[in-house]
Amino acid sequence: MTTTQAPTKDYRGRVHTLSRDIMTDWMAQLKEATRTPTPSAYLMISGNCVEILRCFDILPVFPEINALQLAIRKNSLPYILKSEEIGYASDNCAYVKADVGFTLCGGVGENGTIPKPSLIICNFVGCNVYIKWFEHCASMMNVPMVMLDIPFLREATPSKDDIKYVMCQLHELIGACEKLTGKKFDIDRLREILRYSARAERGWARSKELCKNRPAPFDAYFDSINMMGPINALRGTKEAADFFDAAATEYEQMVEDGVGVLKEERFRTVVEGPPPYPYYRNFRNLFERWGAVAVQSTYSTVGGLWEFGFFHDPERPLESIAEQMLVHNLCNRSLIERYKQIRKYVEEWNADALIIHSIKSCRLFSAGQGDMREYFTRELNVPTLMVESDLEDPRYYAEAQMKNRIDAFFESLQYKRLRAGNETGKQATT
Amino acid sequence: MEYAVGIDVGSTQTKAVALDTARAIVARVLIDSGANVVRAGQRAMDEIQKTGISRGDIKFVVGTGYGRYKIEAGDTQVTEISCHARGAHMLYPGTRTVIDMGGQDTKAIKISAEGDVIDFCMNDKCAAGTGRFLAGAADVLGLTLDEIGEISLRGTKPVRLTSVCTVFVESDILSHLAQNKQVEDILAGVHEAIATRTIGLVRRVGTDPEITFTGGVALNIGMVRALEAKLHVTLNASPEAQYCGALGAALYAMDHVMAEKRPSVEVGAELTGWVDE
Numbered sequence: 001m002t003t004t005q006a007p008t009k010d011y012r013g014r015v016h017t018l019s020r021d022i023m024t025d026w027m028a029q030l031k032e033a034t035r036t037p038t039p040s041a042y043l044m045i046s047g048n049c050v051e052i053l054r055c056f057d058i059l060p061v062f063p064e065i066n067a068l069q070l071a072i073r074k075n076s077l078p079y080i081l082k083s084e085e086i087g088y089a090s091d092n093c094a095y096v097k098a099d100v101g102f103t104l105c106g107g108v109g110e111n112g113t114i115p116k117p118s119l120i121i122c123n124f125v126g127c128n129v130y131i132k133w134f135e136h137c138a139s140m141m142n143v144p145m146v147m148l149d150i151p152f153l154r155e156a157t158p159s160k161d162d163i164k165y166v167m168c169q170l171h172e173l174i175g176a177c178e179k180l181t182g183k184k185f186d187i188d189r190l191r192e193i194l195r196y197s198a199r200a201e202r203g204w205a206r207s208k209e210l211c212k213n214r215p216a217p218f219d220a221y222f223d224s225i226n227m228m229g230p231i232n233a234l235r236g237t238k239e240a241a242d243f244f245d246a247a248a249t250e251y252e253q254m255v256e257d258g259v260g261v262l263k264e265e266r267f268r269t270v271v272e273g274p275p276p277y278p279y280y281r282n283f284r285n286l287f288e289r290w291g292a293v294a295v296q297s298t299y300s301t302v303g304g305l306w307e308f309g310f311f312h313d314p315e316r317p318l319e320s321i322a323e324q325m326l327v328h329n330l331c332n333r334s335l336i337e338r339y340k341q342i343r344k345y346v347e348e349w350n351a352d353a354l355i356i357h358s359i360k361s362c363r364l365f366s367a368g369q370g371d372m373r374e375y376f377t378r379e380l381n382v383p384t385l386m387v388e389s390d391l392e393d394p395r396y397y398a399e400a401q402m403k404n405r406i407d408a409f410f411e412s413l414q415y416k417r418l419r420a421g422n423e424t425g426k427q428a429t430t
Numbered sequence: 431m432e433y434a435v436g437i438d439v440g441s442t443q444t445k446a447v448a449l450d451t452a453r454a455i456v457a458r459v460l461i462d463s464g465a466n467v468v469r470a471g472q473r474a475m476d477e478i479q480k481t482g483i484s485r486g487d488i489k490f491v492v493g494t495g496y497g498r499y500k501i502e503a504g505d506t507q508v509t510e511i512s513c514h515a516r517g518a519h520m521l522y523p524g525t526r527t528v529i530d531m532g533g534q535d536t537k538a539i540k541i542s543a544e545g546d547v548i549d550f551c552m553n554d555k556c557a558a559g560t561g562r563f564l565a566g567a568a569d570v571l572g573l574t575l576d577e578i579g580e581i582s583l584r585g586t587k588p589v590r591l592t593s594v595c596t597v598f599v600e601s602d603i604l605s606h607l608a609q610n611k612q613v614e615d616i617l618a619g620v621h622e623a624i625a626t627r628t629i630g631l632v633r634r635v636g637t638d639p640e641i642t643f644t645g646g647v648a649l650n651i652g653m654v655r656a657l658e659a660k661l662h663v664t665l666n667a668s669p670e671a672q673y674c675g676a677l678g679a680a681l682y683a684m685d686h687v688m689a690e691k692r693p694s695v696e697v698g699a700e701l702t703g704w705v706d707e
Contacts, residue, residue, distance in 0.1 A: 370634070377549055378636075384549075400496055401535075405552065408511035412547035415512070419544060 015218070015247045019226040022239045026229075033059050033115035039181055042117045042137060045303045046124035046331035047150065049321050051193045051236040051312070052170065053121075055185060056177040061117055062233055063137065066102060067095040071277035071392045079105060080393055094361040094392035096133040103140060118180055120145040121173065126152050126331050127364045146176050150325050153333050158326040166322035191314040193236040194321075198314065201306040203244025204231050208307045210251045211295040212349050214268075215260020217251040220349075221271040221294030222284045223261065232303035266291030267413060270345045272298045272338075272372070273357035273365070278394035286403055287355075290410040294355075296345035298338065301330040305341070335368045339375060346382055353413060356386040360396045385409040433483055434490050434687045436679025437474050438510060439467055439497030442533035442561065443646065445676040446474040448483055449684050453520070457481040458673050463497065471501035489690070492683040494675050505686070511539055511550050513678030518642040519545030520681060521674065522666040526638035529628060529657065529665075530674070531647035533561045536628055540635040551634040559594035559627035561647045566599040567620045571613055578617050579652030585618025594623045617652065625656035632661070642666040644674035 040059040079101030138145040234240035390396035459477040493504030648671035
């Protein structure tokens with residue numbers, strides 16, 4: 001078991017600070033755009049095509065990030081209740097309710113912190129609740145909406161027709177952006193933006209690859225959140241590309257120095273599902289106190305899946321954007337592909353266990369997690385813990401029950417190890 | 431003499447068990463938890479000492495249950511999942527599956543031949559289908575928890591309940607009473623409804639025999655029979671079922687006591703120098 005002290009360095013230090021700096025700049029741009037005639041557009045995180053917006057200097061706005069920012073600041077409940085007042089059901093997606101409530105309360109627009117979008121782009125249709133979310137936003141704010149119909153991935157790879165179908169829609173989106181901004185589409189500018197994207201993606205992939213080391217230099221679930229902002233919202237910028245170069249360099253140095261994310265790495269986990277943002281720190285502590293480090297996570301790939309070798313290709317600009325939207329992001333992948341992804345994580349990143357955090361108000365992604373648990377526990381013999389709360393709604397989180405399940409799970413792993421140790425001892429002495 | 435004590439502060443009752451170094455139960459205590467969890471832990475320790483065990487002879491205390499971190503005498507804490515597994519394994523060494531039904535949660539635990547937890551499932555945040563539901567049903571019918579199990583066995587036409595929701599149990603039962611349904615049929619329906627929900631949990635971890643039923647509800651013969659009817663096996667249901675968590679905690683505590691007794695060995699020391707007879 002590796003035990004490494006990190007006496008002089010706070011592992012959340014430099015990468016966290018860099019991430020916070022560039023994300024704060026982006027939030028400042030959003031605030032500034034509420035008072036200036038800056039074109040902006042709503043996008044969804046899942047398999048987004050932010051690079052096309054950058055070609056036209058359209059500021060991307062992600063309502064999912066608005067929602068999670070409210071939750072992590074412990075401020076989501078009043079907005080959720082506001083949406084329930086106008087008729088949203090209690091079990092409706094809490095991301096939707098927080099963002100809609102925030103909009104209703106004036107958070108979006110000239111008196112708020114988020115600009116009223118010039119265009120609403122629904123780029124992920126795998127979740128029909130999300131479609132209704134953006135339709136409601138378009139209707140509330142009287143903003144034109146572009147719906148991109150991205151076929152759900154039925155097989156391991158998309159068909160040529162799927163790619164062609166998405167590329168046709170990207171041309172339509174480009175037309176809408178030209179109309180909005182009065183600018184002509186410049187394919188060379190898109191290639192340049194994609195070069196930045198690919199550099200960021202490679203840095204992200206390199207960083208994640210480093211978590212195969214013992215000890216892992218960062219927590220690929222909790223610390224990945226700091227890197228998801230830059231990879232999803234700022235992809236295609238020089239700032240994001242530089243950030244990921246710096247992050248990978250930092251983590252490489254930590255690996256070289258044998259410094260881990262925790263003082264003692266006792267358990268390596270793979271985590272499926274988003275975190276409970278309203279209790280983010282509490283939830284993290286429940287794992288840290290057991291010396292449990294996430295060496296991989298599926299949530300960090302909702303926007304894009306970069307660690308298996310796919311990157312945006314400036315030589316095939318629209319085609320590679322279409323491929324990313326279709327296949328190289330978690331949300332558009334079938335359950336079987338998600339299983340394969342997790343299995344690869346467990347095996348190649350040498351994880352001891354799988355943790356599933358199921359989301360009460362997201363039936364789309366939580367459906368099937370019971371089967372997932374059975375598959376990993378029974379067929380692959382991977383100890384699997386399934387806990388449930390919510391990513392946004394604090395009412396679903398019960399600390400005592402969460403702690404009980406997590407403690408019991410790691411107790412069982414610990415006793416299994418102790419017993420294995422005893423058996424080895426016996427064999428050695430007889 | 432040296433003793434180890436396990437204290438299980440549950441949502442309804444606090445249980446404590448003392449073991450001697452032969453791991454034999456030498457004292458057991460059962461008190462209501464009440465609103466003050468810290469006090470419940472203290473009272474349990476006081477009661478153990480009233481059986482003639484002095485505080486100085488108690489070498490290690492393990493706390494378990496929801497109030498485990500509030501037990502001031504506790505030297506360490508272990509979850510009730512691990513404790514029920516350990517306790518059930520001691521009572522019935524052939525146990526591979528544990529069903530623990532307490533005041534506010536129900537657990538299904540799969541355990542190894544050594545008594546280690548392999549997998550477990552619990553009801554979610556809602557207390558539907560737990561001991562609390564039975565208490566609610568008993569209240570509506572003006573009966574005590576001790577009576578309802580026996581009465582349910584006399585039911586011949588179990589009623590179908592609309593849910594196992596602890597909040598709606600009252601109105602549900604009142605509607606059956608309004609339809610002149612027999613109390614024993616209503617209670618048979620109550621037990622069957624909980625058994626159905628519990629089976630769902632148990633199947634998630636597997637139903638490997640032997641299956642041991644622990645927790646306070648395991649003393650309810652109606653619940654034992656209802657689960658047996660669904661699982662088609664005979665359950666291990668000990669009169670000690672309620673103490674199973676505290677027993678497991680005491681076993682973990684005794685591990686600590688025995689570990690301290692083990693002579694410390696300096697690794698490799700026995701091979702330094704030359705020893706000639």
